[in-house]
Amino acid sequence: MDPAEVRTTIAQVLATIAPEVDLETLDARAPLRDQVDLDSMDFLNLIVGLHERLQIDIPESDYARLVSLDDLVAYLAAKAAR
């Protein structure tokens, strides 16, 4: 899947959780949860939203790899390609 498409999907899901956030203003390489102030429930809702839109299974054991926006895009793009 095209990383730009993945990024758009992330923006859409994030808008339902943190409507005040503009993805363009974030540092894509810095930890997402520090910049957007996502608590555990917000992060779970993000994962659930991505799962529902992209039909990708994201095991909890992979959460530790999903730190920055770039991490998330790369992970989802790779999973969607399979």
Add this chain to the structure above:
Amino acid sequence: MSEFKLPSLGADMDRGRLLEWRVKPGDVVKKGDVVAVVDTTKAAIDVEIWSSGTVQDLLLQPGDDVPVGTPMLRLADDGEPATVATQPPRMSAPPQTLMSAPAPRVAPPAHAAPPPAAARRRISPAARKRAEELGVDLNKLTGTGPDAAVTIEDVLRAGAASTAVAPPIAAVGAAPISERASAMRQTIAAAMARSKREIPHYYLATEVPLERATDWLARANAERPVTARILMAALFIKATALAAHKYPEMNGFCRDGTFEARSDVNVGVAISLRQGGLVAPALMNTDSKPLDDIMRGLTDLVKRTRAFSLRASELSEPTLTLTNLGEQGVELVQGVIYPPQVALVGFGKPTRRAWVEGNTLRLIPVVSLSLAADHRVSDGHRGALFLAHIRELLQQPDTL
């Protein structure tokens, strides 16, 4: 025949503004049905009725801002013949801000005919208060409310005209975010000031090893679809609820110096709002719910709290409060009790720490657990046993 009054909406939320009716005269309602939506500083609240019967008439109009305890509607009790169709219109003048006619959903057009000179002007208390704050002359206003009553919107419009700040307020709608945020800050300030003034707090804290709970959760979630995963917060909530059931002096209300223990445990969960502010609505009957139900309830509660949509019982019925700083927080919280409750349990941010167990030193996740409790009701010894019990329960996650 009985009158249903605007119920308590939690500490220091002493007023509500009717947004809309969910029932009309003649409707049959049962206990727990939502009859109206009322706006407060914290949320648009679904008001549930406490008894069953047939709605006789509605005593408030959308837009009315009234204190807790104001009669909202009259109910013909079960078995009592309803007389909606045959009842003659009430002739006596209703008290200020009360209306006997069925409420229209749509506000009357602006610039309605002015009231007869002899009639007493109808001005809602909230409108009067805002007019004073904004320096608006009420005598110069044309009321657009029912019977040309001066509403808070009229006052705000007049205030905006003189200060060139236009408030984006619909005729009858929820308050805008900025106004709600400042009103919520005042409500929190009032409740917390009252707590610090009236409640002799004592504080305790301990550290809780979370290795077993973390491992158990990882195993449980590995087998679950993403939509059914459980957060550590659900374990904290359940353990707190079970311990509160065992230590009743932590669970209930202290009013006028008299403590009333509650047999049900409704854990209030402190939920922060993204734009600032805090609400701690209840997960009802927390101690008897399985973890999955608690997780579903928590997800739903967070979603509705952030959408400003709660039930009146969720705000008035928490029997103790839990605050969970979570992974983005700091290690320790020392809470302020939410009156009339008598205890607040706090969980800090779980961190990996060196931990001695027996003769071994290991690196495990640890969370600080704290208690702020009311010395009028309990003392430190019982509080310590309460916290120790929560810690013990979290060592047996499979029993939660």
